Amino acid sequence: MVRKISFSLLWLGFTIYAFFLAPPEQPGTFELIKNLSTMQWEGVNPLVIALFNLMGIWPLIYSAVVLIDGRGQKIPAWLFAIASFAVGAFALLPYLAIREPNNQFIGKKNTLLKLLDSRMTGVVLTVATAILVTYGLRDGDWGNFVQQWQTNRFINVMSLDFCxxxxxxxxxxxxxxxxxxxxxxxxxxxxxxxxLFGPLIYLSVRPPLEEVVIESISQQPAAN
Structure with a gap:
């Protein structure tokens, strides 16, 4: 119960901050998001480009765990995983609040789970992340990023979402x-x-998930 309340309060606090306490939304935010999404990056701080793309890596990292964890939950984990591609932690915090501890996997892995469970997926995500981080740190303007973080709601909330x-x-x-x-x-x-790299290392080295199939045994009625 403490865990559920903690995640719920964290979600509520983050939501209140994002909509009421974060820096104001700046003109041109929609245009910036569109340019970032369509790879029209000219004139955009590489740190912002790297951060935006890393926010697309994170949902893949979480999906590789959440969709497996969701097999034993009463709630459809895929809804939260899909929503996280758009709103990050805003979607995952409710799942963490609702889910129950689940240390077993029962059933067979479908094609998607096999892909997410593959170590190669972790390796590919690690390489992509390393390229993005190197690009941002090498070519980014930290002074400009800090100024945007202090004045731009989109940059501010996205950074906190990443954290x-x-x-x-x-x-x-x-x-x-x-x-x-x-x-x-x-x-x-x-x-x-x-x-960031801790979860990526984990996905790259974790043992494959074993499939456990429980066969239902029909009980014959007892003879009178």
Whole structure:
């Protein structure tokens, strides 16, 4: 119950901040989002470009855990995973508040789960992330980014959303490791304490998820 209340309050607080306390929305925000989405990046700070694209990497990272975790939940996890591509932690926090601890996977992996469970997916995401981070850090203008963070709601909230996604991943990590029979507290904390690349390393090295099929056995009525 404490966990559910904590995630609910965090979601409420983040929502209130984003809509009422964050810097005002600046003219041209919609145009900026459109240009970022269509790769029209001329004149845009590389740090903003990198951050925006990393916010597309994060939902893939979470989907590789949430869609597996959702197999044992009463709520459809895919709804929250899809919504996270648009609104990030705003969509994932309600899932974290509603979900129940789940350290088992029952059933077979469909094509999507096989893809998300593949170590190659983690490797591809890690390489893409490394390219984006290198590009942003090498070519970005930190002074301009800080100024935009202080004055632009979109940049401000997106940055905080990124930080929240870094912080929240360990809440799903322990159950995912348990589903794979992987008991390694030291590795858990290593992954939990490394922002962004910790989860990517985990996806690249975690053992494959074993399929567990429970066959239903029909009971014959007892003879009188």
């Amino acid at each position: 929240l996604l870094c912080i929240l991943f360990p809440t799903l990590l322990r159950d995912d490791m348990a589903r794979r029979g992987w008991k390694n507290p030291q590795f858990f904390w290593l992954i939990a304490l490394i922002p």
